[in-house]
Amino acid sequence: MNQRERELLEEVADLLAIEEYRGHRLHSALQRLYRRHLAQQERLERLVTIADGFQKGAQQDLQETRQQLERQHRRQHKLSRIADGFQDLLHERNQALRDVSRQDPLTGLANRRCLHERLEGLTVGTARQSGTLSLVMLDIDHFKAVNDRHGHVTGDRVLVTLAKHLMGSLRQHDMCGRWGGEEFLLVLPETPLDKAHLLVQRLTDQLRGLRIPADGDTLSVFITASAGIAEWQPGEGYQATIERADRALLAAKRQGRDRCCLAEA
Amino acid sequence: MNQDLNLAGSVSTPAIQSDWQAGRLCMQGDSYPENSYELFGPVIGWVEAYLAQESRPLELCLELVYLNTSSVKVMMDIFDLLEEAYQGGRRVEVVWHYDARNDRIAELAEEFKEDCSYPFVIRAMEVAP
Numbered sequence: 001m002n003q004r005e006r007e008l009l010e011e012v013a014d015l016l017a018i019e020e021y022r023g024h025r026l027h028s029a030l031q032r033l034y035r036r037h038l039a040q041q042e043r044l045e046r047l048v049t050i051a052d053g054f055q056k057g058a059q060q061d062l063q064e065t066r067q068q069l070e071r072q073h074r075r076q077h078k079l080s081r082i083a084d085g086f087q088d089l090l091h092e093r094n095q096a097l098r099d100v101s102r103q104d105p106l107t108g109l110a111n112r113r114c115l116h117e118r119l120e121g122l123t124v125g126t127a128r129q130s131g132t133l134s135l136v137m138l139d140i141d142h143f144k145a146v147n148d149r150h151g152h153v154t155g156d157r158v159l160v161t162l163a164k165h166l167m168g169s170l171r172q173h174d175m176c177g178r179w180g181g182e183e184f185l186l187v188l189p190e191t192p193l194d195k196a197h198l199l200v201q202r203l204t205d206q207l208r209g210l211r212i213p214a215d216g217d218t219l220s221v222f223i224t225a226s227a228g229i230a231e232w233q234p235g236e237g238y239q240a241t242i243e244r245a246d247r248a249l250l251a252a253k254r255q256g257r258d259r260c261c262l263a264e265a
Numbered sequence: 266m267n268q269d270l271n272l273a274g275s276v277s278t279p280a281i282q283s284d285w286q287a288g289r290l291c292m293q294g295d296s297y298p299e300n301s302y303e304l305f306g307p308v309i310g311w312v313e314a315y316l317a318q319e320s321r322p323l324e325l326c327l328e329l330v331y332l333n334t335s336s337v338k339v340m341m342d343i344f345d346l347l348e349e350a351y352q353g354g355r356r357v358e359v360v361w362h363y364d365a366r367n368d369r370i371a372e373l374a375e376e377f378k379e380d381c382s383y384p385f386v387i388r389a390m391e392v393a394p
Contacts, residue, residue, distance in 0.1 A: 078376065
């Protein structure tokens, strides 16, 4: 209610209170109008209060809903973050398993499974680019005798030493894996037979100088190796190249060991 | 309800043991169940019942390794139940053991811990190789 309204109501109330107007015909009509106005005014105020209450309630609800939404949002965010973390973990675990399943546990070299995978891809690539590829099957001479005489610990040490030596002497794109037992397979991309021959000769020469401690370091074991080399032929499956290298290795063994033989195409 | 749970773990589900008398719930292993509601429904039920019917403390001991998304959600739900109880004056505690060789698990446990104001211990465990 503003000032003017209040003044008007006061004026009307004053007029109604004057004794001499009581008998006037307009007095009773004005008085009824005045009371009706007051009643209406009260109703209006109640209405406003109720409406305000509803609005306030609605606002509180909105606020709560907002907070709830925010909480859920945070929770969802946290859930995805943690779930992603576990996903990464699983991925790493798979990767580690994959690595382990492709590696020879003793020497850390590629195992036979890994060699097969690599050769599969490599022969396809070599064929496409009309490149060359040589495979070397290398076997430690009289390895069984080393095991029998000095024990398996020394035998394992021989294998590890040879593996390290091979890895250290190969070129960047060459690959070396443990084919099984004391047999190693060297994969030499972009290498024709004659170059592979030189490389293997140098390698086996160095091998003779390797001193491997045995029997509690009281003596040293020296090793030699025999090797068979085959150059992959266009149209040939890598398995066939490996077989030819293997036959050349057998020939080297038969010719007295500590040498390398070349497979015929 | 004070029927205890004793579930043997499998490749995809954790082993679960509850001990109403001791006020302890333990879970170990990987968790990527086909139906996480079916697996964890009774677990949530056990926690709710224990918190409602008892006034003794509750200890949760975990040796969980891999959790899929729905299992992460269940764990968050359980941790929330514990938080609510703790806010109501209950003594609750979580101890999460992890393989010392796998500290990624500890990082993830830390993330779970973030919103929990009750004691939440993340402890490395030396495992024989």
